[in-house]
Amino acid sequence: MLTLTDDEHNRATEFVQEFSDHTLSGRSLGFTCIYRSHDFPYTRMVLKLTGAVQDYALKIDTMSPTSGRLQKEFALLTTLSRYFEQNESGRVIQPIYLSQGHNFFVTEFISRPTAAEFIHNSQDDDQVAQIYRRAGAWLHDLHGFQPAIEYVFRPRWMTLSIHELLNAVPQEIVAQSQAMADVLTETAQHLKGIVEARVFSHGDFHGQNLIVGQGEMIGLDFTEASEKLAVYDIVDFLKSDVFRDAPASEIDRSGIIKANKAMFMRKYRHPIHLDILDFCMCARLLKDWLALWQIGHICSPYEEDRRHRLGIRLQAAFQHW
Incomplete structure (x- = not known):
């Protein structure tokens, strides 16, 4: 688990709540930071969200509203998910939610080795x-x-x-x-x-x-x-x-x-x-x-x-x- 600053923790709390409100009827989710970019440590990170039924990955890029980086990736994941639908041995991570502000998106979390x-x-x-x-x-x-x-x-x-x-x-x-x-x-x-x-x-x-x-x-x-x-x-x-x-x-x-x-x-x-x-x-x-x-x-x-x-x-x- 990686440490978040107070500002990062507050921002993450808001992001998690937005996702929960829009997708899970406001159900409570815990979160921890599992990745911080080496090159962009203050703007890019990944959280693991822990729920009662399912875990999720929340990918943050606070510059994405300007760069369009996460919007493009989320759209591509959506397209590739359809492309791999008939493939029994390969697929991509399943996209679930793109934030309204375009500064984070959520996918499934898969607890398997790379x-x-x-x-x-x-x-x-x-x-x-x-x-x-x-x-x-x-x-x-x-x-x-x-x-x-x-x-x-x-x-x-x-x-x-x-x-x-x-x-x-x-x-x-x-x-x-x-x-x-x-x-x-x-x-x-x-x-x-x-x-x-x-x-x-x-x-x-x-x-x-x-x-x-x-x-x-x-x-x-x-x-x-x-x-x-x-x-x-x-x-x-x-x-x-x-x-x-x-x-x-x-x-x-x-x-x-x-x-x-x-x-x-x-x-x-x-x-x-x-x-x-x-x-x-x-x-x-x-x-x-x-x-x-x-x-x-x-x-x-x-x-x-x-x-x-x-x-x-x-x-x-x-x-x-």
Whole structure:
């Protein structure tokens, strides 16, 4: 449970009461704060509402009346709920109420672990492989929401951002990563111009945004949804694989465990150029690693562990380039 200031608590009380009055005939609900945005800690948070029969999630963005952020997400959740209606193994979180002032909305609360919790914590590799398979199936269905559009792959922004990061890391890290950056820059020249699929994408498809239900996967947090290359959602999900321990012999050129990547792609059947996937995956891992080595950045214990794991994966991956 996260602490609320007095002003935040008073505001939350008003929001909870509005929801209860409009939806539950004013029945009493308890609430706790379960999430506060790292980048927008004072304006974005999520409450868990506890009721006698059902629990709910109340998502707050006090800037949404101006930005339209929550209105758009609520409308999209409503549309996607209908889209997934006939899907027995996948759906999105069920939207329930959009506030009159557009500064919060309410959805069902599902007390189930996320895909990230399994990937980070499970000791059962076979269980984790099934999480990848089910995640790939869910993303396949989401990417079919709208017809794909052909789009030319333009990777230059990735290599430019890598070289920018290289300018602000210790020299020993430059020595370790310069060859990796050069390989990716050269590879980008060969891949640019290849036609790939641009699809309706989640936009922030990491494992925390996919709940593992009983026989179904449930997607949430669609505030970054947009049309983009399909490969980017895949990269967003697979990057958590660095938290799985595996010998270098089981890591392919993308930096991902071969078996887990294969399981994800087993049910994801939209056409993907695998060389582009491997390039984007490696570029993302390198960017994330360099970002954690920026001069002046102080890593938390979690970031220290992630940085160490990213370094191991990159060393294993670039043996294949």
